[in-house]
Amino acid sequence: MKLQVNQVSVSLGGKQILHDVDLDVAPGEFVGLIGPNGSGKSTLLRTIYRSVRPAAGTVHLGEQDVWGMSARTAARHTAAVLQNCPTPPGLTVREVAELGRTPHHGMFDRNGHTDREIVDAALARTGMADHADRIYGSLSGGERQRVLLARALAQEPKLLVLDEPTNHLDIRARFELLELVHTVGVTTLAVLHDLDLAARSCDRLVVLDGGRVVAVGPVLEALSPAVLSEVFGVTAATERHDDGIVRVTYGARPLARAS
Structure with a gap:
C-alpha cells in the first residue's frame, strides 16, 4: 500500500x-x-x-488519512519496530509475537486458530520458530530484533x-x-x-x-x-560495483569541512 x-x-x-x-x-x-x-x-x-x-x-x-483513523484501525495498517522497544518482562518469544494480534481483537477476545497460524508463520518467516518457548529477555540483540519484526508481521500491516x-x-x-x-x-x-x-x-x-x-x-x-x-560533512562518493551493490567510498581526508 x-x-x-x-x-x-x-x-x-x-x-x-x-x-x-x-x-x-x-x-x-x-x-x-x-x-x-x-x-x-x-x-x-x-x-x-x-x-x-x-x-x-x-x-x-x-486513500485513508492515518490521522482520521481510529487508533485500532491505524494499528491494523501500520506496524512499528522501534529502538529500545519496551517489552513486558518474562514473556516468551511466542507471547511477544502474539502481541501483534492485539489490534485485531476486542478487549476480552483471545487468540484463535487463525491467530496462531499467523503468529506461527511470522516466527517461521523471521527464523524464530525454534525459539518460540524461550524467554525473550534471554535472547541476543539480533534475535530480539527478529522477534519484534515477527510481532510486527503478525499485525499483518x-x-x-x-x-x-x-x-x-x-x-x-x-x-x-x-x-x-x-x-x-x-x-x-x-x-x-x-x-x-x-x-x-x-x-x-x-x-x-x-x-x-x-x-x-x-x-x-x-x-x-x-x-x-x-x-554529512564527509568527502565521499557512491558507486555501483560489479556485484550490483552500491558502496560508499570515503576520501583520504574524509572530513569535508576539515579540508
Missing part, C-alpha cells in the same frame, strides 16, 4: 522540527530515511505511526516503519535483518544511520537535514558527493 506524506510540519516544545515534508513510498518499496542527528527522522516516523500529530499537512496510507532497526547489532546481524526485511514485501520506511547499509539495502533514499527533505531518489542520486559533503 502506498504511503504519501504531504507538506507535513511538526513543532515540539515551541521549536519547529519538520518543515513542509513531502515523501512517497510506493507499494512494496523499501525506502531508507537518512540524515544527521537531529534532522527530524524519528519525528517524521512518529508522525506516520500516529505518535506525534502534525501541526500542518497530511499522512495518507492508500500494510506499512512497516523501522527506527534504527540495526542499532547495537553486530555486522552479520545487521545484514541478516535488513535482507530479511527486504524479502517481506511490505511497504517499508526505515530510519538508518549507517550509510553503507542504507546504500546496499534500500530501493530509494530520502535525506533529511534541518527538518527538510534535501534529496530523494535512487541511492546513487540521493547520496551524491555534494549531499555527502553538505549534509
Whole structure:
C-alpha cells in the first residue's frame, strides 16, 4: 500500500522540527530515511505511526488519512519496530509475537486458530520458530530484533516503519535483518544511520537535514558527493560495483569541512 506524506510540519516544545515534508513510498518499496542527528527522522516516523500529530499537512496510507483513523484501525495498517522497544518482562518469544494480534481483537477476545497460524508463520518467516518457548529477555540483540519484526508481521500491516532497526547489532546481524526485511514485501520506511547499509539495502533514499527533505531518489542520486559533503560533512562518493551493490567510498581526508 502506498504511503504519501504531504507538506507535513511538526513543532515540539515551541521549536519547529519538520518543515513542509513531502515523501512517497510506493507499494512494496523499501525506502531508507537518512540524515544527521537531529534532522527530524524519528519525528517524521512518529508522525506516520500516529505518535506525534502534525501541526500542518497530511499522512495518507492508500486513500485513508492515518490521522482520521481510529487508533485500532491505524494499528491494523501500520506496524512499528522501534529502538529500545519496551517489552513486558518474562514473556516468551511466542507471547511477544502474539502481541501483534492485539489490534485485531476486542478487549476480552483471545487468540484463535487463525491467530496462531499467523503468529506461527511470522516466527517461521523471521527464523524464530525454534525459539518460540524461550524467554525473550534471554535472547541476543539480533534475535530480539527478529522477534519484534515477527510481532510486527503478525499485525499483518500494510506499512512497516523501522527506527534504527540495526542499532547495537553486530555486522552479520545487521545484514541478516535488513535482507530479511527486504524479502517481506511490505511497504517499508526505515530510519538508518549507517550509510553503507542504507546504500546496499534500500530501493530509494530520502535525506533529511534541518527538518527538510534535501534529496530523494535512487541511492546513487540521493547520496551524491555534494549531499555527502553538505549534509554529512564527509568527502565521499557512491558507486555501483560489479556485484550490483552500491558502496560508499570515503576520501583520504574524509572530513569535508576539515579540508
